[in-house]
Amino acid sequence: MGHALAQQSPAAREVFERADAVLSRRLSDICFDGPEDLLRQTVNTQPAIMTVSLACLATAQEAGDLREQPSYVAGHSLGEYTAAVAGGALSFEDGLLLVQERGRLMQAAGEETPGGMIAVLGLDEAAAEKLCAESGAQICNVNSPEQTVIGGSVEAVARAMGLARSFGARRAVPLAVSGAFHTELMQPAAVGMAAALARASFRDLDVPLVTNGTATAISEASLLREELSYQLTHAVLWRQSVERMLALGVTAFVEFGPGQVLSGLVKRIEPSAAVRTVGERELLEKAASLSTPSGSGVA
Numbered sequence: 001m002g003h004a005l006a007q008q009s010p011a012a013r014e015v016f017e018r019a020d021a022v023l024s025r026r027l028s029d030i031c032f033d034g035p036e037d038l039l040r041q042t043v044n045t046q047p048a049i050m051t052v053s054l055a056c057l058a059t060a061q062e063a064g065d066l067r068e069q070p071s072y073v074a075g076h077s078l079g080e081y082t083a084a085v086a087g088g089a090l091s092f093e094d095g096l097l098l099v100q101e102r103g104r105l106m107q108a109a110g111e112e113t114p115g116g117m118i119a120v121l122g123l124d125e126a127a128a129e130k131l132c133a134e135s136g137a138q139i140c141n142v143n144s145p146e147q148t149v150i151g152g153s154v155e156a157v158a159r160a161m162g163l164a165r166s167f168g169a170r171r172a173v174p175l176a177v178s179g180a181f182h183t184e185l186m187q188p189a190a191v192g193m194a195a196a197l198a199r200a201s202f203r204d205l206d207v208p209l210v211t212n213g214t215a216t217a218i219s220e221a222s223l224l225r226e227e228l229s230y231q232l233t234h235a236v237l238w239r240q241s242v243e244r245m246l247a248l249g250v251t252a253f254v255e256f257g258p259g260q261v262l263s264g265l266v267k268r269i270e271p272s273a274a275v276r277t278v279g280e281r282e283l284l285e286k287a288a289s290l291s292t293p294s295g296s297g298v299a
Contacts, residue, residue, distance in 0.1 A: 001258050002052040003032035005280045011062035012055035015092070019051045022093045023100060027051060042110070042178050046078050046103035047096055052280070053082045053257035054092060059283050060256070070254070072217060072245055074210040076262055077141070077182070077236050078102070080228065086256075088206030089224050098228075101196045105189035106232070110179020112188065117151035117177050118161060122170030124148075125239075131167045135160035140182040141236040144268040151180035182235055190232040197225050215240035217248065238262075242269045254278060 006013040006028070016028040030039055031048045038044060060066050075083035078099065085095040117140055120128055125139070128148040132138055136156035141149035150160055157180075164172035179185065202221035209224060210217050212231045218224060242265070245253075252274040255263045263275045 001031055001048070002028075002055055002280060004284055005052075005055055005059060006032070008284060009055075009059040009062060011058040015051060015055040015058050018092060019047065019096055022096050023047065040176070041103075042107040043100065043103040046106075047100045049078060049258060050082050050085075050096060050099050053079070054085060056256045056258075056278055056280065056283060057086060060278050063283075063286070065278075065286075070207055071250060072210050072248065073205075073207050074241055074245065075212075076238050077212065077231070079257070079262075080209070080212050080231060082257075083209055084205070084224060084228070086207075087209050089203055089209070089221060090200070094200050098193075098196055098200055102189070102193055102232075105192045106181060106186060107178055109186050109189040110177075113153070113179075113185045115151060115153050115180025115183065115185045116157040117149055117175045117180060118157055118164075119143075119147060119149050119173045119175060120160075120164055120169045120171075121173065122146055123164075123168055127167055127169075131160055131163060131169070134167075135163055138180075138183040139235045140180070142239045143236075144239055144265050146268070147265070149175065151177075151183050152185065153180065182231065182233065184233055186232045190229055193232055194229045197229055200225075210241045210244055212236040212238070212241065215244045217244065238265060239269055242266055246270055246273070252276070 002016065006016050019027050027047055030044050031052060039048060073083040073087040081095050081099050084090045085092055124145060125142050125148055128139055128150060132150055137150045137152035137160045139148060140151040143149060151157060161172050202225055204221050205219045205224065208217040208219045211227045213227050213234050215237045253266050254276045256278045258279055260277045263277045266273055266275050
């Protein structure tokens with residue numbers, strides 16, 4: 001992912017080159033060429049997604065496509081670090097080093113205490129809480145009114161899978177993850193991450209960030225440092241975060257990165273919201289259209 005964008009955009013290429021220099025390894029090669037099993041390792045996935053997301057942002061800025069500063073920034077789980085960089089609280093270098101450490105710690109915690117996660121469709125949060133109480137799982141992500149991710153030990157997740165329909169779920173889908181993220185099983189990672197966050201250089205945010213853990217808007221560096229540690233073992237309150245931004249007057253959302261998941265979730269939370277995805281495909285399509293003479297077509 002990101003290869004064509006780096007070839008097309010000098011700004012994106014610089015982001016990948018900086019990432020390689022910061023991490024003292026060729027993260028760009030893993031992003032561009034894989035192999036897939038290497039890219040899927042949490043220690044690689046997290047810095048790779050952050051780098052691609054910021055490369056998309058840099059490309060849009062390079063093209064003059066972002067004429068206004070956002071009112072708020074937010075991100076889902078790992079994306080909260082990307083939002084912190086975009087919001088001015090962390091340098092790209094510090095943010096990337098933290099994310100690599102986060103991935104390493106989370107992967108190690110998952111190997112030490114195996115666990116899993118499932119997306120439960122068709123249940124509201126209250127029903128998902130009851131399912132967790134019965135199965136021993138925990139809520140990991142509140143994504144939309146009808147999508148909640150729960151996780152825990154292998155045994156707890158298996159029980160939840162078996163019980164989901166009896167609690168009213170339309171479907172329960174296992175997720176391809178290496179651990180029970182945002183549950184108490186990540187406590188060892190949270191301890192290590194708190195130490196890494198304490199060493200990192202934070203600034204107050206230029207743009208307020210709406211947090212995963214409490215769905216509140218913060219600007220203070222100290223609160224952001226606490227949030228990034230807290231979110232490892234607590235649920236990502238994405239639905240509540242979007243609702244908070246709507247209550248604060250936000251009417252349009254722009255997603256930067258390699259996917260469109262958050263854009264889809266925003267539309268499920270508030271169908272009237274204006275949503276735009278700025279990913280590799282969209283940026284390349286726009287560049288191609290700008291280089292095509294008016295009135296001509298490309299087959």
